[in-house]
Amino acid sequence: MSVRNAFYAQSGGVTAVINASACGVLEAARQYPDQIGKVYAGRNGILGALKEELIDTSLESIDAIAGLRHTPGGAFGSCRYKLSTPEDKPAEYQRLIEVFKAHNIGYFFYNGGGDSMDTAHKVSLYSKEMGYPITCIGVPKTVDNDLPATDNCPGFGSVAKYIATSVKEASLDIESMHETSTKVFIMEVMGRHAGWITAAAALAMDKENDPPHMLLFPEIDFCRETFLAQVEQTVEDHGYCVVVASEGTHYGDGTFLSASRSTDAFGHVQLGGTAPILARMIKDSLGYKYHWAVVDYLQRAARHMASAVDVEQAYAVGAAAVEYAVQGKNGIMPTIVRGEGPAYTWSIGEVPLEMVANVEMKMPRHFIREDGLHITEECRRYLAPLIMGEDYPPFKDGVPVHTRLNRVCVEKKLPAFDV
Known part of the structure; x- marks a missing residue:
C-alpha cells in the first residue's frame, strides 16, 4: 500500500x-516521508473536509511553516460546526470517509477542544465500521483550560498572561485617578462554565x-447583595475597586447575567455584556463612577504577549500527535503532565479520546477562596508557572510580523456536498 496522507484541521x-x-x-x-505523504489542511476546519477544500501544505515553504509558531489566529481557517453522531447525521460521516478515501488520507489530526475530541473519537470508530480505518489523534486547544486529563491546555497560558498584565496596568490607571474620577473598574473575560x-x-x-480585589467565577452563584456590599467596602478601604468577571457569571438558578437569545453551532447561548450589567448595578445602588472593558477577542489573539511555556507546550502537543500516529497509536490525545517537586517541569503524556470528549474541567472548589470571591494560594501555585517566559514574534516597523500562507487547495475529485 502506498504511503498515506494526513488531514489536519483547526x-x-x-x-x-x-x-x-x-x-x-x-x-x-515532514520528518516521516516514508509513513506520511502530504499533509492536507482543512480550509475553515472540518468544513474543509466536508467541502473537499484541502489545502496542500507541501506547497508552503519551510520558512512559512516555521513562521506559524509566532502567528496568531487560525492560519488555515477554523469554524464552529457541530458534527453530531453517525446515527443522527450518517451522510456527514460518510462524506468524510469518501473524501479521505479519494485523497488517500489515513491520518486525522484535529486541533480543538472537547467537542473536537468527540468528533475525532467518532471518526475513529465510524471509519472502522466503514472499512476504511483512520488514525485519529486529537491536538488539545482551548483558552478556557477546561479539557480534563491534562494538567493545562495550550492556549490558556497566553490568555492568562495577557489578562494578568492588562489588569495590572489598568489598575495602576484607576489607582492614580480614583480620588476625583473612576472608583470602580470591571473587566469581563472569557469563560462560560x-x-x-x-x-x-x-x-x-x-x-x-x-487589585484585582474581586473575582466572579462561573463556579460560584452570583449574589447581587454580596457583590455590592463587597464593592462598597473595598472602595471605603482602598479608595477604588477592580473587579474581574467571567462572561459566564450567573445567578443561583443558572441564568447568565448577560445571556442573549442567540446560540452558536453547538447550542451554546451567546454571552457577552456582563461587565456593563455589573456597572449599572453599581451606578444605580452605590452611585460610583465606573469604567468597564470587555477584552473579548483581544485576550485570545495577543500573540505579542504569549507565554513562552504556552508556545512550547502548544508546539509539543502538535509534534507529539504525529509521533503517536506513526507509532501506530490511535484514538488518543497528547496531554501535558506536570512534574513533581518545587521547580516547574512538564512532559507529554496521552489519554484516550473518549475520556476528554465533551467533558469540561471546571475549577475545583479548593482553588476558590471560601467566600467565593478570589483564589486560594494553591490555585496561585498552579497558575503561576503557566505564564512564565516571553516568546516575542519578530517585529518590523514597530509591529509584529506574521506568516501568511498560500493556502492552495488540491483539485477536487468528488461531487459537491451540501453543508
Missing part, C-alpha cells in the same frame, strides 16, 4: 498559539490587597 475559537500546534504537526510530519481565565487575573497581584 476547530472552534482560535488561540494565540494554535498555529504553534499546527507548526508542530507539519514540521514533525469554567473560571480559569478569571482566576489568572489574580497573578497581577504583588501583595495582599492589591
Whole structure:
C-alpha cells in the first residue's frame, strides 16, 4: 500500500498559539516521508473536509511553516460546526470517509477542544465500521483550560498572561485617578462554565490587597447583595475597586447575567455584556463612577504577549500527535503532565479520546477562596508557572510580523456536498 496522507484541521475559537500546534504537526510530519505523504489542511476546519477544500501544505515553504509558531489566529481557517453522531447525521460521516478515501488520507489530526475530541473519537470508530480505518489523534486547544486529563491546555497560558498584565496596568490607571474620577473598574473575560481565565487575573497581584480585589467565577452563584456590599467596602478601604468577571457569571438558578437569545453551532447561548450589567448595578445602588472593558477577542489573539511555556507546550502537543500516529497509536490525545517537586517541569503524556470528549474541567472548589470571591494560594501555585517566559514574534516597523500562507487547495475529485 502506498504511503498515506494526513488531514489536519483547526476547530472552534482560535488561540494565540494554535498555529504553534499546527507548526508542530507539519514540521514533525515532514520528518516521516516514508509513513506520511502530504499533509492536507482543512480550509475553515472540518468544513474543509466536508467541502473537499484541502489545502496542500507541501506547497508552503519551510520558512512559512516555521513562521506559524509566532502567528496568531487560525492560519488555515477554523469554524464552529457541530458534527453530531453517525446515527443522527450518517451522510456527514460518510462524506468524510469518501473524501479521505479519494485523497488517500489515513491520518486525522484535529486541533480543538472537547467537542473536537468527540468528533475525532467518532471518526475513529465510524471509519472502522466503514472499512476504511483512520488514525485519529486529537491536538488539545482551548483558552478556557477546561479539557480534563491534562494538567493545562495550550492556549490558556497566553490568555492568562495577557489578562494578568492588562489588569495590572489598568489598575495602576484607576489607582492614580480614583480620588476625583473612576472608583470602580470591571473587566469581563472569557469563560462560560469554567473560571480559569478569571482566576489568572489574580497573578497581577504583588501583595495582599492589591487589585484585582474581586473575582466572579462561573463556579460560584452570583449574589447581587454580596457583590455590592463587597464593592462598597473595598472602595471605603482602598479608595477604588477592580473587579474581574467571567462572561459566564450567573445567578443561583443558572441564568447568565448577560445571556442573549442567540446560540452558536453547538447550542451554546451567546454571552457577552456582563461587565456593563455589573456597572449599572453599581451606578444605580452605590452611585460610583465606573469604567468597564470587555477584552473579548483581544485576550485570545495577543500573540505579542504569549507565554513562552504556552508556545512550547502548544508546539509539543502538535509534534507529539504525529509521533503517536506513526507509532501506530490511535484514538488518543497528547496531554501535558506536570512534574513533581518545587521547580516547574512538564512532559507529554496521552489519554484516550473518549475520556476528554465533551467533558469540561471546571475549577475545583479548593482553588476558590471560601467566600467565593478570589483564589486560594494553591490555585496561585498552579497558575503561576503557566505564564512564565516571553516568546516575542519578530517585529518590523514597530509591529509584529506574521506568516501568511498560500493556502492552495488540491483539485477536487468528488461531487459537491451540501453543508
